Amino acid sequence: MTQEPLKIGVLGYRFMGKAHSNALARLPMFFPDAPDVDRHTLVGRDEEELADAADRFGFAHTATDWEAAIDEVDVFYNLGPNHVHAEPSIAALGAGVPVLCEKPLAPTLEEAAAMRDAAAVTDVTAGTAFNYRFVPAIRHAKGLIEDGELGEIRQVRGRYLQDWLVDPEAPWAWRMDAEMAGSGALGDLGAHTVDLANFLVGEAVGEIDRLSGHLRTFVDERPVYDGEGGIEEYRDVTVDDAYSAQVAYESGATGTFEASRVAAGHKNDHTIAVHGSKGSLKFSLERLNELEVLREGNRGYETVLVTEESDPYVDRWWPPGHVIGWEHTFVHENYEFLSAVAAGESFEPSFADGYEVQKALAAIERADERGEWVAVE
Known part of the structure; x- marks a missing residue:
């Protein structure tokens, strides 16, 4: 994938949603060689809190349905609770949309295996967000x-x-x-x-x-x-x-x-x-x-x-x-992940x-x- 700017969809607007949104905002200033991004859609359940978060984080759109959001974006960040890691991530990969998923990859080994296999079959860029690397x-x-x-x-x-x-x-x-x-x-x-x-x-x-x-x-x-x-x-x-x-x-x-x-x-x-x-x-x-x-x-x-x-x-x-500081680890992680997406390459840590x-x-x-x-x- 080489399309720019990359339209980013983010599931989750609390702790990790804020950390990754901050990283996306910092990229153009400090990593000008990073792909251009459009903070497109923020996904969550509470419409009022979601709208407030989207305004603060710089997202143009909101959605309460992650399935609809996947159809509108080029890259999907799954930052929700662990039990919602597997289904949206696998669906996004199946639609050809690269995924960065927060850790741990899934609540169970079986779901983690399904996510790993989905990434391998689709050959779409997929990463697990271990930011301390x-x-x-x-x-x-x-x-x-x-x-x-x-x-x-x-x-x-x-x-x-x-x-x-x-x-x-x-x-x-x-x-x-x-x-x-x-x-x-x-x-x-x-x-x-x-x-x-x-x-x-x-x-x-x-x-x-x-x-x-x-x-x-x-x-x-x-x-x-x-x-x-x-x-x-x-x-x-x-x-x-x-x-x-x-x-x-x-x-x-x-x-x-x-x-x-x-x-x-x-x-x-x-x-x-x-x-x-x-x-x-x-x-x-x-x-x-x-x-x-x-x-x-x-x-x-x-x-x-x-x-x-x-x-x-x-x-x-x-x-x-x-x-x-701590927040800079997410900037580095997002730089490496989005650069891999833009080049159509793999990313580590992978699924x-x-x-x-x-x-x-x-x-x-x-x-x-x-x-x-x-x-x-």
């Missing part, structure tokens, strides 16, 4: 690993900690329902960690061979509030608040992953560390412009500020030392990559149910 410091870390700076990879450790559900009276939301979300901290946060590990060390350590898993729900029900702060009812929480997993890779390397939405004092603490025979590195999302690197022969870690013009994407922004993450998530749940190590099938 596009942090400059993460790209720098991948380069160090690929260049052999860490030697043989032996261990990878990842954790993602948040505290927005510490309070047992925190309001119930769709992310707490297994039918809509699939899982809790595991899919919401753990998906990011598994994908980042796959991205950084997958080529070096191979696929996950087997793993253990433990899931825990600490608050079994949460309130639904009315518009005035009163409690209408309590609804069951049917997903995990926290998970942990141990991983064995094909190469013999090991991994430990964990996530929590009830970790007091942690707002958005996504960290990943890689240890090799010659060195180590560690990254924290809360300090996303920095990378901690231990090189062979050194006694301690060096803090590398990844803001040089030679660093990935940084030349598009500010002079060295002028840091970027196949999203499916590989879903395999690990499903295996962690299976390991928890059985109380034993399981193979990732």
Whole structure:
């Protein structure tokens, strides 16, 4: 597809809808070589809120029917809750419309497989929105690993900690329902960690061979509030608040992953560390412009500020030392995705990559149910 401007349709206007809409608006200023885009149609259910969001986000049209929207756009962003990822995405691909779908790819492995297969059959550009792959410091870390700076990879450790559900009276939301979300901290946060590990060390350590898993729900029900702060009812929480997993890779390397939405004092603490025979590195999302690197022969870690013009994407922004933020990861992601769409090329992370993450998530749940190590099938 080479038509410009690309008419963009976006399903979802809350958290991710705002993040991606902001990215689309920033592209012409900072990435002038990106395809021209027309923020065409915003899709949602509440007509009043939808109209307000469309006005703020710069969309010319609104729709309450995603099927009708697909017929009007060149590219479809599926940013809705997890349970509406599969059907609209598969329909869009079937209509020849490229799709960027938020993570996790689907609530279940079966739906993720159907989405992967639809992308493969149609050969239309399809991407899973793992935005942390596009942090400059993460790209720098991948380069160090690929260049052999860490030697043989032996261990990878990842954790993602948040505290927005510490309070047992925190309001119930769709992310707490297994039918809509699939899982809790595991899919919401753990998906990011598994994908980042796959991205950084997958080529070096191979696929996950087997793993253990433990899931825990600490608050079994949460309130639904009315518009005035009163409690209408309590609804069951049917997903995990926290998970942990141990991983064995094909190469013999090991991994430990964990996530929590009830970790007091942690707002958005996504960290990943890689240890090799010659060195180590560690990254924290809360300090996303920095990378901690231990090189062979050194006694301690060096803090590398990844803001040089030679660093990935940084030349598009500010002079060295002028840091970027979380929202910029979406700009980078949208630049790469839309450039792939315009060129008729594939994009990574693909739906196949999203499916590989879903395999690990499903295996962690299976390991928890059985109380034993399981193979990732």
